[in-house]
Each structure stands twice: as structure tokens, then as C-alpha cells.
Amino acid sequence: MLTSSHRTAQHADVVIVGAGVSGLAAAHHLIAAGVTVTVLEAADDPGGRMATEHVDGFRLDRIGQLLNTSYTELDRTPGLAGLVLRPFAPGVLIHTDGRQLRAGALTPARALASGSFDQARLSAYLGRLAALPVDRVLARPERTALAALRSRALGATLRPLLTALLRDPELTTSSRVADLALRTFARGRLAVPEGGAATLPELLAAALPPGTVRTGVRVRSVATKLVTTEEHGDFSCRSAVLATGARAAAELLPGLRVPAFHEVTVIHHATAAPLPWDGSLLLDGDPRWPVAHTAVMSAVDPTRAPAGRSLVTTTVLGPPPPARTVASRLARLYGTGTRDWELLAVHHAPEAVPAMPPPYDLRRPVRVLAGLYVCGDHRDSNTVQGALHSARRAATAVLRDFGIRLPASAEPAVRAVA
Numbered sequence: 261m262l263t264s265s266h267r268t269a270q271h272a273d274v275v276i277v278g279a280g281v282s283g284l285a286a287a288h289h290l291i292a293a294g295v296t297v298t299v300l301e302a303a304d305d306p307g308g309r310m311a312t313e314h315v316d317g318f319r320l321d322r323i324g325q326l327l328n329t330s331y332t333e334l335d336r337t338p339g340l341a342g343l344v345l346r347p348f349a350p351g352v353l354i355h356t357d358g359r360q361l362r363a364g365a366l367t368p369a370r371a372l373a374s375g376s377f378d379q380a381r382l383s384a385y386l387g388r389l390a391a392l393p394v395d396r397v398l399a400r401p402e403r404t405a406l407a408a409l410r411s412r413a414l415g416a417t418l419r420p421l422l423t424a425l426l427r428d429p430e431l432t433t434s435s436r437v438a439d440l441a442l443r444t445f446a447r448g449r450l451a452v453p454e455g456g457a458a459t460l461p462e463l464l465a466a467a468l469p470p471g472t473v474r475t476g477v478r479v480r481s482v483a484t485k486l487v488t489t490e491e492h493g494d495f496s497c498r499s500a501v502l503a504t505g506a507r508a509a510a511e512l513l514p515g516l517r518v519p520a521f522h523e524v525t526v527i528h529h530a531t532a533a534p535l536p537w538d539g540s541l542l543l544d545g546d547p548r549w550p551v552a553h554t555a556v557m558s559a560v561d562p563t564r565a566p567a568g569r570s571l572v573t574t575t576v577l578g579p580p581p582p583a584r585t586v587a588s589r590l591a592r593l594y595g596t597g598t599r600d601w602e603l604l605a606v607h608h609a610p611e612a613v614p615a616m617p618p619p620y621d622l623r624r625p626v627r628v629l630a631g632l633y634v635c636g637d638h639r640d641s642n643t644v645q646g647a648l649h650s651a652r653r654a655a656t657a658v659l660r661d662f663g664i665r666l667p668a669s670a671e672p673a674v675r676a677v678a
């Protein structure tokens with residue numbers, strides 16, 4: 261174990277600021293290498309953006325989380341062995357021109373046999389992407405996802421899928437990031453953590469040594485050897501890791517750039533009686549309506565609603581629309597009346613995820629200087645996979661500077677899947 265001659269009452273080899281999934285994952289990687297760690301979190305609970313509210317027996321995610329069973333970092337992060345992913349029905353359902361088409365689940369031949377040329381083309385395209393090595397995807401010309409989409413004759417089906425995967429209605433995201441997101445979609449199944457988004461950080465926090473995470477501690481300044489807090493004194497350390505969101509990171513380290521963000525609203529409804537549904541994620545292919553995607557979340561993960569009722573979770577990529585507009589669109593999408601649905605919660609995140617316009621570096625630096633590091637979804641892709649991967653990169657950089665060698669298997673892939 262590393263020690264410091266300059267010990268104070270509050271000392272750890274590494275102080276991590278922020279107990280979102282990236283801060284918690286970084287703590288795991290460092291502790292596994294024998295380093296002492298303290299994680300300081302301003303909120304009352306760990307988890308950051310991955311939060312779940314409990315209301316009348318419903319579990320309501322503050323974010324419309326779509327994970328993927330092929331997120332490699334879920335397997336590579338210590339502490340997540342107990343994570344159960346509940347997959348959606350294969351592919352997605354796209355509502356367009358009053359019809360619902362399943363995309364991304366059929367082979368091109370079966371899609372053709374079902375009479376849809378568009379679906380067959382999309383399946384063939386996704387199949388080719390799934391087989392491509394990441395390096396080949398990253399070698400493609402980079403422009404916006406919208407410009408790339410216009411050059412492919414797949415717009416009607418691909419646009420709502422990309423919009424949902426990237427949380428970007430204008431498709432200003434880098435086309436390389438978009439291709440990687442589609443590749444991930446094609447290689448796995450969309451899924452949610454059983455029990456709610458908060459389950460993932462809860463598992464990470466519970467598997468850390470007791471006392472590692474200190475909640476209700478807001479950090480005021482960060483330097484290589486000293487982290488100062490607003491009300492809990494100073495923490496001395498050999499290194500500090502900044503694992504906050506992008507804006508808070510730039511406030512604490514003014515050299516960091518504040519990116520643009522995508523805005524997301526998540527709306528939860530309870531139905532009066534169970535709503536029959538097969539667990540599909542339903543995308544709205546009509547951009548005139550505000551809904552990006554919706555699902556009967558309790559059909560995917562039954563722990564999210566009490567017996568006899570269903571939980572419908574809907575994501576809007578923008579500010580909260582009028583409740584009546586959403587209710588009437590959901591009636592159309594689900595083909596059922598929504599008058600007796602109960603609005604449980606509307607969660608609006610103006611800065612939900614950092615934008616990733618071209619040119620976008622999926623491996624932004626995590627080492628500011630020896631003793632000062634930064635991780636989080638603004639250093640990789642703006643996903644849970646990206647946040648976890650950035651944490652492993654930052655922990656690796658800390659350990660290298662400490663002179664600790666990592667087993668080759670623990671080194672981050674130069675180009676892991678986004």
C-alpha cells in the first residue's frame with residue numbers, strides 16, 4: 261500500500277471528486293491495485309445522473325436509460341458482477357405512417373420475406389457494421405450524422421433509431437460516433453438495469469470498502485496534493501481525480517472546455533390496469549411529435565411497477581412538452597386511450613449529456629498533469645460505457661504515475677467500443 265509522509269486526519273493516496281459511475285469505477289480500479297481512495301460526493305447519495313425515484317411502488321429513473329448488453333465495460337468494471345440487465349424485445353419498433361415496423365431484429369432475407377425493402381436494407385447495413393472492427397469505423401470520413409444519413413438511402417428507418425441512440429434530434433453528432441452507436445446496437449440488445457438505473461452505482465458503491473464514499477461533501481477546489489471542500493475541511497492526497505460532469509469539471513479546472521449539451525425530458529405514466537406489451541422499445545418516426553421513444557418499462561423490468569399496473573416511460577429530446585400533447589401521442593402510439601393514465605413524474609435535464617460533434621475525439625485526455633486527472637462521460641462517449649471506460653483510463657494513468665504496473669488484461673483498449 262502507498263503511504264505519504266505528510267498525513268493529515270483526512271488523507272488518501274487518491275481523492276476522487278464525484279461519485280457518479282465514473283468516480284465509483286475509478287475507485288474500484290485504484291483500490292484493486294492497492295491504493296487508498298476517498299470519494300467525495302456533493303449529493304446525499306452516490307450515483308450522479310443514474311438516479312431512480314421510488315413513488316407509490318413505482319421505480320422511476322430520472323434518465324431514460326438505454327444500456328446495451330454489449331457494453332464491454334459492464335463486464336470489465338469490478339463490483340458489477342451482480343448487475344442484472346433486462347433486455348428489451350429484439351431490435352426496436354418504429355412507428356411511421358401509422359404502421360409499426362420492427363427494425364434491427366430480422367436478417368435481411370427475413371425482412372425481405374416480410375415484404376419490407378427498407379427493413380431488409382437496414383438489416384443488411386447493421387449486419388455489415390456489426391462485423392466491422394472499430395478501427396475501420398474510426399477510419400471512415402467524419403461529418404455530422406445527419407450528413408452521413410443523407411448520403412444513405414435509409415433515412416426513414418435509420419433516423420429515429422439514431423436519434424434515440426444518440427439522444428440528438430438534430431443529428432449533429434459525429435458520424436463516426438453514430439456508426440459506433442449503431443454497431444453497438446447491432447451487436448447486442450438494448451437493456452435496462454433491473455430495479456432501476458440507480459442499481460448500477462448502488463452496486464459499485466456497496467462493493468467499495470466501508471467509508472470510501474463520503475456523501476454530502478461539496479468540493480470547492482482541486483490541486484494535485486490538496487482537495488478543499490466547502491464544509492468538511494481539506495483532504496490531502498498524492499493525486500486527485502475529477503469525476504464530475506463536464507460543467508462542474510470546468511468550474512474546478514478552468515482550463516477544461518465546457519461542451520454543448522443535449523437536453524432530455526423523461527416522463528413516467530402509470531396505467532390504471534396492466535397494458536399488454538411485448539417489451540419492445542417503440543420509436544416515434546414522425547419528427548412533428550415530441551416523443552423520441554417510449555416503452556412499457558414494467559414489461560421489460562417487472563420490478564418497476566406494483567402488481568396490477570404498468571409503468572410507461574417516455575423520452576422527449578428537448579424541454580417538457582404540454583402534458584396533453586404527450587398523452588395524445590402516446591394514445592396513438594400504443595393504440596389505446598390514455599385518459600385514465602396517471603402522470604407520475606416529469607424529469608427534465610437541460611444538460612443531460614455532452615454533445616459529440618465532429619471532429620470528436622473518443623479518447624480525450626484524462627491526465628491533466630502528474631497528480632491531476634479527469635474522467636467522466638465528457639472524456640469518452642456520452643454513455644455509461646464511455647463514463648466507465650474513461651474511469652479505467654484515468655485509473656491506469658494514476659497508477660502509471662505511481663509506478664504501479666497493471667496486468668495487461670486491466671489496460672484499457674486503445675479503441676474500445678463506444
Ligand SMILES: Cc1cc2nc3c(=O)[nH]c(=O)nc-3n(C[C@H](O)[C@H](O)[C@H](O)COP(=O)(O)OP(=O)(O)OC[C@H]3O[C@@H](n4cnc5c(N)ncnc54)[C@H](O)[C@@H]3O)c2cc1C
Pocket residue numbers: 277278279280281282283300301302303306307308309310322323324325326327427477478479480503504505508524525526609611612613635636637638642643644645647
Ligand atoms: C436524461 C439522460 C438520459 C441518458 N440516457 C442514456 C442512455 O440512454 N444510455 C447511456 O449509456 N447513458 C445515458 N445517459 C448518460 C449517462 O447517465 C452518463 O453518461 C453517466 O451517468 C455519467 O456518469 P459520470 O460519472 O461521468 O457523471 P455524473 O453521473 O454526472 O456524476 C458526477 C458526480 O459528481 C458530483 N459532483 C459534481 N460537482 C461536485 C463537487 N463540486 N463536489 C463533489 N461532487 C460533485 C455530482 O453530484 C455527481 O454525483 C443519460 C443521461 C441523462 C441525464
